[in-house]
Structure formats: structure tokens, C-alpha cells
Amino acid sequence: MTSLSNTLGPLPLAAAPSWPARLAAPLRRAGHWAAGLLLPLALFALWQYAVRHQWLAEQILPPPALVWQSLGELWYSGELRDHLAISLARVGWSVLLGGGAGLVLGAALGLSRTARAYLLPSFELVAQFPVVGWVPLLIVFLGIDEALKVAAISLAVLVPVTVNTHRGIVGIPRPLLDVGRVYRFTVPQTLWRVVLPAAAPSLFNGLRQGVMQAWLTLVFVELLASSEGIGYLMVWGRQLLQLDLVVVAMLTIGAVGLALDLALRWAESRLASWRRGAF
Amino acid sequence: MTTSHSARRDYRGLVPPALLLLAWFAAGRLGWTNPTLIPPPEQVLAVAWHYLGSGELFRALAASLARDLGGFALGALAGIGLGVLLGVSRWAERLLGPTFHTLKQISLFAWIPLLSIWLGYNDGSRVVFIAVSAFYPVALATFEGVRGVTRAQFEVARVHGFTARQRLTRLILPAAAPQILTGLNLGLVYAWLATIGAEFLLPAYGDIGLGDTVIRGRAAFNVALVIFGMLAIGGVGVALNRVFHRLERRLLRWRGDPR
Numbered sequence: 001m002t003s004l005s006n007t008l009g010p011l012p013l014a015a016a017p018s019w020p021a022r023l024a025a026p027l028r029r030a031g032h033w034a035a036g037l038l039l040p041l042a043l044f045a046l047w048q049y050a051v052r053h054q055w056l057a058e059q060i061l062p063p064p065a066l067v068w069q070s071l072g073e074l075w076y077s078g079e080l081r082d083h084l085a086i087s088l089a090r091v092g093w094s095v096l097l098g099g100g101a102g103l104v105l106g107a108a109l110g111l112s113r114t115a116r117a118y119l120l121p122s123f124e125l126v127a128q129f130p131v132v133g134w135v136p137l138l139i140v141f142l143g144i145d146e147a148l149k150v151a152a153i154s155l156a157v158l159v160p161v162t163v164n165t166h167r168g169i170v171g172i173p174r175p176l177l178d179v180g181r182v183y184r185f186t187v188p189q190t191l192w193r194v195v196l197p198a199a200a201p202s203l204f205n206g207l208r209q210g211v212m213q214a215w216l217t218l219v220f221v222e223l224l225a226s227s228e229g230i231g232y233l234m235v236w237g238r239q240l241l242q243l244d245l246v247v248v249a250m251l252t253i254g255a256v257g258l259a260l261d262l263a264l265r266w267a268e269s270r271l272a273s274w275r276r277g278a279f
Numbered sequence: 280m281t282t283s284h285s286a287r288r289d290y291r292g293l294v295p296p297a298l299l300l301l302a303w304f305a306a307g308r309l310g311w312t313n314p315t316l317i318p319p320p321e322q323v324l325a326v327a328w329h330y331l332g333s334g335e336l337f338r339a340l341a342a343s344l345a346r347d348l349g350g351f352a353l354g355a356l357a358g359i360g361l362g363v364l365l366g367v368s369r370w371a372e373r374l375l376g377p378t379f380h381t382l383k384q385i386s387l388f389a390w391i392p393l394l395s396i397w398l399g400y401n402d403g404s405r406v407v408f409i410a411v412s413a414f415y416p417v418a419l420a421t422f423e424g425v426r427g428v429t430r431a432q433f434e435v436a437r438v439h440g441f442t443a444r445q446r447l448t449r450l451i452l453p454a455a456a457p458q459i460l461t462g463l464n465l466g467l468v469y470a471w472l473a474t475i476g477a478e479f480l481l482p483a484y485g486d487i488g489l490g491d492t493v494i495r496g497r498a499a500f501n502v503a504l505v506i507f508g509m510l511a512i513g514g515v516g517v518a519l520n521r522v523f524h525r526l527e528r529r530l531l532r533w534r535g536d537p538r
Contacts, residue, residue, distance in 0.1 A: 032373050035370075035373040035374050036373060036374070036376065036377030036378070037377070038374060039374055039375060039377075039378045040377075040378055040381075043378075059396070060396060060397065114291075117289055117291040117292065118291050118292065118294055118295060119292075119295060120292065121289075121292030121293075122292065122295045122296055125517060126513070128513065128516045128517045128520055129509075129512065129513030129516055130468075130471055130472040130475055130476075130512060130513070130516050131472070132472055132475045132479065133475050133493075133508075133509050133512035133513055133516075134509065135479070136479075136493045136494065136496070136497045136505050136508070136509065137502075137505050137506060137509050139497060140316065140497065140500075140502050140505060141316070215386050216386050216387055216388065218386075219386040219387075219388040219389050220388040220476055220480070223388055223391060223480055224479060224480060231388075231389075234392045235392065238392040238395065238396065241396070243393070246392045246396070247393070249389070249392075250385055250389050250390075250393065253385055253386050253389045254384045254385040254386075254389075255384075257384035257385065257386055258381070258384040261384060
């Protein structure tokens with residue numbers, strides 16, 4: 001079957017493509033971009049139209065212009081940046097704490113058979129508990145201050161980082177470790193020059209999942225109990241029935257999520273090139 | 280590598296929970312801790328006994344599970360639908376894909392304030408939220424699974440003169456089944472997370488559910504109830520995973536290899 005589709009594919013055109021053909025590819029790409037914009041534009045038009053004809057009350061569907069205006073006001077007053085900075089700091093600390101702990105735990109599980117025997121069953125069980133379920137208990141012990149947020153978000157980061165670190169190390173092909181032994185690598189050398197590069201994609205995967213879980217949990221904790229941060233901005237807008245604030249906060253949360261995703265992707269591609277150099 | 284999972288049971292895994300229980304018990308007995316803040320295990324057991332006996336636990340559990348599975352079913356169906364559409368049709372992907380991938384970036388819980396305004400604090404908005412939570416992972420996995428159906432497989436279907444409907448039920452869905460099931464598993468995990476989250480964040484007066492129970496326990500500073508509720512929530516999460524994996528193995532048995 002594959003041979004059939006291969007022979008039916010485009011015949012080799014060795015000659016340089018003529019001008020229209022050379023223009024075709026960028027034009028097609030522009031067309032795809034435009035197609036992707038159609039739906040958002042249509043939704044935006046519907047939104048505007050619904051507001052214009054007052055299908056719904058302004059408290060339920062704020063006009064786009066109002067959202068835009070609120071975004072500008074919150075941005076230029078520095079309020080949005082302050083809330084965002086607080087939220088990002090919470091995520092940052094939690095990724096460091098939860099990620100660090102996860103790295104240590106995952107490495108222990110991956111490197112030591114004994115650690116695996118004692119800790120893995122408990123970890124696998126507890127890892128299936130939804131993070132959100134821990135929060136009321138954490139509130140009892142830690143109150144509703146900064147410690148609660150960092151603890152809850154760290155827990156959310158810990159699980160994927162541990163799982164992926166463990167998996168990455170266990171999955172290292174034996175021959176690689178044997179080569180290290182032949183070269184009489186010391187333990188730090190083995191960790192740094194064999195284990196780390198070999199497990200790097202998995203470690204990175206853990207970091208990426210951890211950051212995404214952190215962002216998810218952050219919004220939850222801030223909605224539940226906080227007096228500042230991007231989630232609090234939503235709670236506030238909700239209480240005042242100012243949906244424009246809620247939408248601005250949602251847009252910000254989406255934009256930060258997108259930025260985190262892109263940054264991690266970029267870092268992953270850099271990592272891949274570093275890894276090729278390491279071997 | 281996975282010797283710990285082999286036939287002979289390794290009891291060393293029971294050591295950490297046993298130590299934790301012992302420390303917890305000793306702490307209560309020896310008066311190391313404030314019993315209001317950390318109630319001794321027997322108090323948690325007493326709460327558990329009361330909730331099991333009065334049937335309150337089962338009512339809460341049933342309400343939460345009904346919400347969870349109802350929302351999951353809605354979200355999963357929509358997710359499979361969109362995933363197949365995006366996977367089969369290039370045009371659908373060009374039209375809907377960018378919007379889908381952008382909306383996906385909005386952190387799940389950020390939908391809650393908007394839903395609470397549009398739909399109110401009631402079961403409807405909770406179920407919609409749970410459906411949204413299951414929708415994204417299922418749609419994404421289905422899309423990837425359907426994209427993975429090879430040209431060759433399509434050629435065979437064409438040679439056999441499959442109708443569009445046969446192509447869907449006899450080629451696309453079976454071929455993408457492993458990925459779809461992975462997505463459904465993730466969707467189920469997220470749906471349970473969202474169920475508890477929604478019960479915390481969209482409290483409706485007089486509503487029952489495991490999350491509602493825990494929230495009430497916290498308000499009354501009944502820590503034993505909070506601990507018991509948390510264990511019940513975690514237990515349901517574990518049980519849902521178990522049941523799903525069993526179903527998955529059964530559903531994929533026709534493929535011959537367990538992945």
C-alpha cells in the first residue's frame with residue numbers, strides 16, 4: 001500500500017519552481033493563519049452584536065470595549081502587574097521547593113532499589129489523591145497565608161517531577177551505565193555525565209508538567225483563599241459583579257499559561273542541542 | 280526492572296504508612312500535639328464509623344460520583360467528537376485548532392467565576408465545569424490518535440469500499456483507541472479533581488458531596504472530619520483509576536499486546 005501511495009505522490013520536479021509556485025507556499029501559510037482567525041473573529045462579532053442588542057445584562061456579558069478599558073486601567077495603574085508578580089512569585093517558589101524535593105525523591109527512587117521497595121508503593125498511592133483534596137487539611141495546619149499557597153502548589157509540582165525523574169532514571173539503558181563503569185567514573189561523574197544527560201528529556205518533561213500543575217493549582221488556591229494575586233482579582237470582580245475584571249483576569253491567566261508553555265518549549269529545544277553535545 | 284511488581288508481594292512498602300500511623304498514634308497518646316489540631320487516629324475512626332453508619336458518607340459519595348461521572352461523560356463525548364473532527368479534516372483543524380489550543384491555555388479553575396455568573400451556584404454549573412475539565416485531555420489525545428492513523432490504513436479502507444460511517448467505527452476509532460483511552464484516563468483524573476474543586480469553589484446551600492462534607496468540617500473546625508474526608512476523596516481517586524485500568528485492559532484485549 002505504501003508503495004502505491006508513493007508512486008502516486010508528486011513526481012520529482014527538478015526544475016526551479018516558477019514565480020507563482022514560489023509564492024504559493026507563503027500564501028497558503030497566510031491562508032491557514034487567516035482561517036485560524038475566523039472563529040475568534042466570529043465569536044468576537046457575536047459578542048459585540050449581543051451587547052449592542054442588549055441580549056444579556058451588562059453584569060452577565062460586559063461589552064468588549066469595557067473589558068479593553070479595564071485591561072488598560074489595571075495595566076497602567078500597575079495593579080495587574082502587582083497581582084501577577086505575586087502569583088508568579090508563588091509559582092516560582094513552589095516550583096523550586098516542590099521540584100527540588102521531587103528531584104531528590106525521584107532520584108532516590110530511581111537509583112536505589114531499597115528506596116524503591118520502601119517508598120514507591122506509598123508514593124504511588126498518595127500521588128493518585130487529587131491535590132485539591134489536600135487543601136482543607138493544609139488550611140487547618142498552615143492557615144490561609146503564603147505558607148498554604150506555597151505548600152499546596154509545591155505538592156502539585158512534586159508529584160509529576162518525582163514520577164518523571166524516577167521513570168527517566170529507571171529507563172536509562174544498561175549499556176550506558178556499563179560504559180561509565182568501564183571508564184571508572186566516580187559516582188558524581190556517573191550522575192553528571194551519564195545519568196543526567198540520559199534522563200534529561202524525562203526530567204524536563206517532569207518540570208514542564210510540574211509548572212503546568214503549579215499554574216492550575218495556583219488559580220485554585222487563590223480563588224479559595226487569598227487577598228492578592230491574579231486569582232483574587234477574579235474573586236473580587238465576581239463579588240462586585242464586574243465581569244470585565246473577571247474576563248481581564250482570565251485573559252491574563254491564559255496569556256501567562258501560553259507564555260510558560262512557549263518558554264518551556266524553547267528551553268526544551270535548547271536542552272536537546274545541549275544533550276547532543278553531551279554525548 | 281519492575282521486580283517490585285512481580286508475583287511475590289514485597290511488604291517493605293507497608294513500612295512508611297505503618298510508621299506514620301504509629302507516630303500519629305503515639306503523638307496523641309503522649310500528648311505531644313494539640314488534639315484539636317491533630318486529632319488522634321481513633322477520633323478519625325470514630326468519625327468514619329459515624330458517617331458510615333448514618334449513611335451520610337454514601338449519600339455524599341453518590342452525589343459526588345454522579346456529578347463526576349455525568350460531567351465526565353459529557354466532556355468525554357464532546358472531546359472525542361472534536362478530536363475526531365480535528366484529526367480527520369484538515370479544514371476543521373485550520374478553522375478550530377488555533378482557538379482550541381489557545382483556550383486550552385486558560386487554567387482550568389479560571390472558568391469558575393465566569394460559570395458562577397452565567398449559570399449560578401448550582402449543580403448545573405458544577406457539572407459543566409467538570410465536563411470542561413475532562414474535555415481538553417480527551418480532545419487532545421483523540422486528535423493525536425486519529426492523526427496517527429496511517430495513509431496505508433485509509434487506503435485499505437478505501438479498497439474495501441468502506442462508507443464514511445464504517446471508516447469511523449471500524450477504522451478510525453479502533454486505530455486511535457489506545458490514545459483515546461489514555462486521554463479518557465487523564466480526563467477521569469481531571470474530572471475528579473474538578474469535582475472536588477467545584478464542590479469547594481461553587482458551594483451551593485444545602486448541597487451534598489464529599490467536598491461539601493470536608494468544607495463543612497473545616498468550618499466547624501472538625502479536623503477529624505477533614506482528615507476522613509480527604510482520605511475518602513483520595514480513595515475514590517485511587518478506585519476510579521483501578522476500575523479504569525481494568526476496563527482499559529479489557530477493551531484493548533483484541534489488540535493482543537497489553538500496550
